[in-house]
Amino acid sequence: xxEETNKQDLSSRLELIESMIAEGRRSTTRWAWTxxxxxxxxxxxxxxxxxxxxxxxxxxxxxxxxVTMIGTWLLSWGLATRMAKSAKAPMTTMxxxxxxxxxxxxxxxxxxxxxxxxSGRADQQVCVAVVVTLLGxxxxxxxxxxxxxxxxxxxxxxxxxxxxxxxxSITQSTIAFLVGIFFCQIVFGxxxxxxxxxxxxxxxxxx
Amino acid sequence: MxxxxNTELTERLELIESMIAEGRRSSESWGWVxxxxxxxxxxxxxxxxxxxxxxxxxxxxxxxxxxVTMLGTAALxxFIGMRGGHRGPATTLVRxxxxxxxxxxxxxxxxxxxxxxxxxxxxxxxxxxxLAAMMGVTNxxxxxxxxxxxxxxxxxxxxxxxxxxxFGGDSQxxxxxxxxVFLCQILFGVYAMLLEAKRRKLGAVAHA
Numbered sequence: 001x002x003e004e005t006n007k008q009d010l011s012s013r014l015e016l017i018e019s020m021i022a023e024g025r026r027s028t029t030r031w032a033w034t035x036x037x038x039x040x041x042x043x044x045x046x047x048x049x050x051x052x053x054x055x056x057x058x059x060x061x062x063x064x065x066x067v068t069m070i071g072t073w074l075l076s077w078g079l080a081t082r083m084a085k086s087a088k089a090p091m092t093t094m095x096x097x098x099x100x101x102x103x104x105x106x107x108x109x110x111x112x113x114x115x116x117x118x119s120g121r122a123d124q125q126v127c128v129a130v131v132v133t134l135l136g137x138x139x140x141x142x143x144x145x146x147x148x149x150x151x152x153x154x155x156x157x158x159x160x161x162x163x164x165x166x167x168x169s170i171t172q173s174t175i176a177f178l179v180g181i182f183f184c185q186i187v188f189g190x191x192x193x194x195x196x197x198x199x200x201x202x203x204x205x206x207x
Numbered sequence: 208m209x210x211x212x213n214t215e216l217t218e219r220l221e222l223i224e225s226m227i228a229e230g231r232r233s234s235e236s237w238g239w240v241x242x243x244x245x246x247x248x249x250x251x252x253x254x255x256x257x258x259x260x261x262x263x264x265x266x267x268x269x270x271x272x273x274x275v276t277m278l279g280t281a282a283l284x285x286f287i288g289m290r291g292g293h294r295g296p297a298t299t300l301v302r303x304x305x306x307x308x309x310x311x312x313x314x315x316x317x318x319x320x321x322x323x324x325x326x327x328x329x330x331x332x333x334x335x336x337x338l339a340a341m342m343g344v345t346n347x348x349x350x351x352x353x354x355x356x357x358x359x360x361x362x363x364x365x366x367x368x369x370x371x372x373x374f375g376g377d378s379q380x381x382x383x384x385x386x387x388v389f390l391c392q393i394l395f396g397v398y399a400m401l402l403e404a405k406r407r408k409l410g411a412v413a414h415a
Contacts, residue, residue, distance in 0.1 A: 021299075093227075115371075141303075
C-alpha cells in the first residue's frame with residue numbers, strides 16, 4: 001500500500017514538474033520582448049558611447065552607458081509591472097527559480113560594474129568578458145531548467161564571446177560583443193516572440 | 208467545481224512546499240562543500256603569499272598555489288560527492304540550484320582560464336571582484352529559490368565584497384576576500400552542517 005502511494009506521489013510529482021517546465025517556457029516566451037529590448041539598448045549604448053562605432057565601446061561619451069542602462073531598466077520595470085498586474089497565472093516554482101537567477105545576475109552586474117567604473121579601473125576587454133560570461137551563466141541555468149536547447153546554445157555563444165574578448169584587440173572584443181548581442185538577444189528574442197505568438201494563435205484556435 | 212479546483216491548488220501548494228523543504232535539506236547536506244572550499248581559499252592565499260605581506264597571490268613567486276589548490280579541491284569535491292551517491296529523484300528546486308552552481312562553475316572556468324591564457328594582467332582586485340560577483344549570483348539565486356534567508360545574506364555579503372574589492376590596496380582586497388570566505392563559506396557551511404546533523408538526529412529518534 002505505501003509503495004503504491006509512493007508511486008502515485010512520484011507520478012504526480014513528475015506531472016507537476018513537466019507542467020511547470022512547460023509553463024516556465026511559455027512564461028519565458030511571454031517575456032521575450034525584454035530580451036530584444038536589452039539587445040537594442042546594448043546597441044544604442046555602444047553606438048552612442050563610441051561616436052557611432054568610431055572608437056572603443058566607451059570613452060567618448062561617458063553618460064551613454066549609465067543613461068541607456070538605467071533608462072532601459074526603468075522601461076522594463078514599468079512594462080513588467082503592468083504585465084504582472086494583468087497576468088492571471090500564479091507564480092510557479094519554475095518561474096520563481098528563473099526570476100531568482102536573473103535578479104541575482106542583475107544585482108551582481110550592478111555590484112561589479114558600478115564600483116569598477118567609479119574606481120576608474122575598468123578595462124574594456126575584461127568588462128565585456130565579465131558581462132557576457134554572467135549573461136552566459138544566467139542563460140545556461142535557465143536553459144537547463146527549462147530544457148530549452150536554444151537558450152543553452154545562447155549561453156555557449158556568450159561564453160565563447162567572453163573568451164574571445166580576452167584575446168585580440170579592443171576592436172575584436174567589440175565585434176565579439178556585437179555578435180553575441182545579435183545572436184543571443186535579437187535573434188533569440190525574436191525567435192521566442194514568434195513562439196509566443198504561435199502559441200497564442202493556437203490557444204485562440206482551440207478556444 | 209470550485210471546490211475541486213481549490214483542492215487541486217492546495218495539493219499543488221503542498222507539493223511545492225515539500226519540494227522547497229526537500230531542496231533546503233539537500234543543500235544542507237552539501238554544507239561540507241562550503242567549508243571545504245573556504246579552507247581551500249585560505250590554503251591558496253597562505254601558500255601564494257608565504258613569507259610576504261597579506262595579499263591574494265603575492266608577488267607570483269608561488270604561482271602554482273591557486274591553480275593547484277583549486278584543481279585539487281575540485282577533484283576532491285567530485286570524488287567525495289560521487290561517493291556520497293544519488294539520494295533520490297531530484298525535484299525542480301534541487302535541479303534549479305544544481306543548474307545555478309554548475310553554470311557558475313563553468314563560467315568561472317571559462318573566464319579565469321581565458322584571463323590567464325589571454326595574457327590579461329594578473330590583477331588581484333579584478334580576480335576578487337569577479338569571484339565575489341559570481342558567488343553573489345549563486346548564493347543569491349539559490350537562497351531565493353530555497354527561500355533561505357541565511358543564504359541570501361551570504362549573497363549580499365559577496366556582493367558587498369565585490370564592490371569593496373574595487374577600492375583600496377592589495378592587502379585590503381585580501382582582507383575583504385578572507386572576511387567574505389569566513390562568513391559565507393566557513394560559518395555558513397558549519398551552520399548548514401549543524402542543521403543537517405540536527406535533522407539526522409531527529410530522524411534517528413523518530414525511527415527508534
